[in-house]
Amino acid sequence: MQKAILLIIDGLGDLPTPKTPLQAAKTPNLDRLAKNGINGMLSPIKRYIVPGSDTGHLSILGYDPAVFYCGRGPFEALGLGIELQEGDVAFRTNFATVKDDRVEDRRAGRIDTETASKLSKGLSMKIGNVEIIFRNSVEHRGALVLRGPNLSSNVSDTDPHQEGVLQECVPLEDSWEAKRTADIINRYTEVARGWLSSNPANKGRKLPANALMVRGAGAYAEVPSFFERFKMHGLCVAGGALYKGVAAYLKMDVALVPSATGGLKTDVRAKAEAAAKALEGYDFVFMHIKGCDSASHDGNFNAKKKMLEKIDKVIPILEKSGASLVITGDHSTPVSMKSHSGHEVPILVYKGERNDKIKKFDELSCAQGGLGHIKGKDVLPLILNITGRAEKYGS
């Protein structure tokens, strides 16, 4: 049966200044697919709603975030390979440099991953009857999980989100569970500060990683798997922890591509080859490339354009796989705004659909495309349809 690759180019959509990066970039392969396929515009959630990275992906993968979104923390933890249990409360974390309770650097001087890994040893522990699991990821990033009875995710961040005072964790609802969870986080924060401050791995660092800040609490709850819902064995090929986490949440398998870093220097070719090869064992590949979004957040038009050209070069690898291709983004991140926006994202569908008169894959061309304007929730039904997997409704 026909298989499919869904390629999400993070932060793909942009605004014209006077051209968009996608208009300015040389992308002969994407343009050929646009010409031979069908094109349109996608609202990942709803028209003009600004998607988060987590909610945008959930929606495009067929999981309405209004029903299935449980906060950012669990996705980060799952993306780091922590196996969550029902009721676990998970947070994103940052190593930070704190002096007299003031956060001097939210990333501890963008600490290197190796040093962060050394510091991490000893940051998992038990407080009362609650098990605390910590795992670091790239540079200052990591995830923290609380496991035990009577916990609540309705607690505040200790991360001030900008330079400022390290916050106390407070309950956001009037419940014993939220109060107890906030107390545990505050006690853990103290213990971690002690452990980190005296840690030899911090020796000589101008900006020592002497605190661990948490944010984005979410309580994990199991959801129906991607296979249960769409009857396709799915694989995720991604660099960033969040995207792997979203896939793990849906119980997709996650590929190990060591050179896929999630940065601008990620090995796009290795990812494309992994995606194409995976079709031997999988029906569906969700492939994610982060670089364009990072370039947009930095306001770097040229870096976004170059990343698009780099992606374009490996498109033939996906094409040769014989799979149906759906290529789009999880949201727009206009370089001029340096943030996610609610503008639509171009989408391209190759094989299994009709074609249209569009010859270039960009925001303006796709707005004239034969697909019209669709929503995230339409993407999986589209894929089931073009691969001949859709079941008849009625008889």
Add this chain to the structure above:
Amino acid sequence: MQKAILLIIDGLGDLPTPKTPLQAAKTPNLDRLAKNGINGMLSPIKRYIVPGSDTGHLSILGYDPAVFYCGRGPFEALGLGIELQEGDVAFRTNFATVKDDRVEDRRAGRIDTETASKLSKGLSMKIGNVEIIFRNSVEHRGALVLRGPNLSSNVSDTDPHQEGVLQECVPLEDSWEAKRTADIINRYTEVARGWLSSNPANKGRKLPANALMVRGAGAYAEVPSFFERFKMHGLCVAGGALYKGVAAYLKMDVALVPSATGGLKTDVRAKAEAAAKALEGYDFVFMHIKGCDSASHDGNFNAKKKMLEKIDKVIPILEKSGASLVITGDHSTPVSMKSHSGHEVPILVYKGERNDKIKKFDELSCAQGGLGHIKGKDVLPLILNITGRAEKYGS
């Protein structure tokens, strides 16, 4: 932060005969904005649903009429500056000429506003424990409010809606409250007839305003304010009472522009200047121009075309304000139909969105536009997005 003006041209959309008024009119300024902005088609409520003036505006202003529509009466009362209280039952009213219980003229010979104001004195009163507040507006028009315990808006109109017998108000549900409300309206109708018949202001009138007819009962209920929901301080610039009433219902401020009459001779320039100036103190201006709808109801193609050209001339005032502009209608009123219709309305968005290849602002061009086909409920999210005010959903 970027601000926005939403210009609603009432009854804007039309059908081709063989051109639409918007195609026939010379509108170089609207066309320039169409060329430099992005265009599409708007269904104010849902595809092919014929909007009322009240429900169309509610929907475009982000208030689903299925949830927030409380009947026409309260909007008219609010538009006349009556401060409503929770549970008040309000009606639209007409001064009429009645002979032997037959309505001879539903508008009492389109009585002048000055005479109507004289007659109005003494029409507010108390019946039992119910306070009755009457206020006249332009010509024969006015609003009546019942205030007191145990009232219901589920009662019929006394207005026969065409020449015929003055109706008795009857309860439309089997409740004591509806029965009591109908009784009060019937007693009030008698008292008002007596008062008006013997009123010296009616002396010498061939068609005396000797009765007050009610219709469109609605019970007022407070709704979350526009500011609460969209975090923008909003101002309404309109002539007609209904539109001011919709704005007051959402707790927007309402501008006083004495030369804005809501008719074909309204001072469009004064309105545009008021809208542009208001941006000093407001984030959002809802500007309403009624004339095109009135011309359509009269089946007057040329008057509609001329009104569009008059509006076009003041577009540069809005443009120069620097605000993002969204220009559309609350519904189509095809001249050939002389009534509201469910046809889509063209919409134009200038600044903060992408552009497209459209060069003329009319029904046929906009249907090819880059925005595609959107709904009333998309308009406020669109405005929040293009002004950089939209909050991310998720993280």
